Amino acid sequence: MKLILSVLLASLVCLWRADTLLAKDYRVGPGDVLSVSVYDNDDLATKVRVSSAGTIVMPLLGQLEVKDLTINEITEKITRMLSDGYLVNPQVNVFVEEFRSKKVVVLGSVKTPGLVELNGPTNFLELLSKSGGLDKDAGDTATLQRQGTGEAKEVIVIDLRALIDRGDLTQNLQINDGDSVFISKSGMCYITGEVKEPGTYPCGEGATVLKLVALAKGFTGKASKSSINIVRLVDNKKTVLDDVDLSATLTNNDVVVVPESFF
Structure with a gap:
């Protein structure tokens, strides 16, 4: 990503901070x-x-x-x-x-990764700002993981290029308490869900889902191996490939999601 992103990031934060503070979508919780x-x-x-x-x-x-x-x-x-x-x-x-304090984990290609404490409604760009902004080796996607229904985790892929380069506000999501955010590195793939060591790994020529799973130390005992999804940017649009085979080929910045089996 280009250096100009830092300037754009600061500008966008200022533009949208007022809307955020209106708290129209803020969900009240314990401690408020x-x-x-x-x-x-x-x-x-x-x-x-x-x-x-x-x-x-x-x-x-x-x-x-x-x-x-x-x-x-x-x-x-x-x-x-x-x-x-x-x-x-x-x-x-x-x-x-x-407002109660919210705790969010930010990892990957940001300047100050780690635990971030937030007060009040906070959107994704504001979270990036509090984490020092993007590193120069940041890729095109961020992966947001949050608690879904029951024990299931909801995985959301944010298109950084659409958000920062083109000002696509649909990518500027509200951040919830307990969210974790991973900023991808250029030339890497990210795997999350039911693998032993979720994270980002090299995604060179010939990389497959199976190889990425191997780099992540294999599946957990709860993995649904037949329901793996790939989230990929195609022509600057997010595309989800459902139920892919382990031999499926990966491209840079792919996000592989291994869901939990409920049987």
Whole structure:
């Protein structure tokens, strides 16, 4: 990636920081402090920290589940509950007074890899900035891994070239607590999921899925060997190759995902 990326990165962070701080998509969680007020009902005003169970306690209403809800969703929930036999057309206002700390791991081709602590809504570019920016040997993709449904991990591939060179905002994802991000190196492939040593490995001529698995010290006992996917950039667009064979040939910056078998 070119040196100009650092300048573009700084500019993009400034452009989108205001939108981020609006926190439209921010999901409330344990440790956040919420301020709740109801117009013309000062006795219902409260400032409360979300419990470890994801709940708050409000006057009149008692305990409410708010974990993973947006501010708009919490406002609608409180409004609906107050309208149910308590108040006529209540005007509810909710905002986050104090954001909890989020912990994210950033590895690969950034200047200061490691654990990053974040406060408040944070997007991918802001996370890169807090990690010192991209190294000069950074590749074209970043792999974001986060908790999915149940024990499954969700793997998202971010097209760095589309985001930074072309300003594609769809790649500037919101970062969640517990996410891990790996920035690829040029001329390398990344493997994640059910292998013994996930990570980035050389991806030269003749590289195959089997060879990459071997470099990653083999499959774990939970690997679904028949459901391996390759995420690849083709004409600057992400393409997912499903259920590939172990003999499938790899190209630079491919991301190989080995899912867990549930049988």
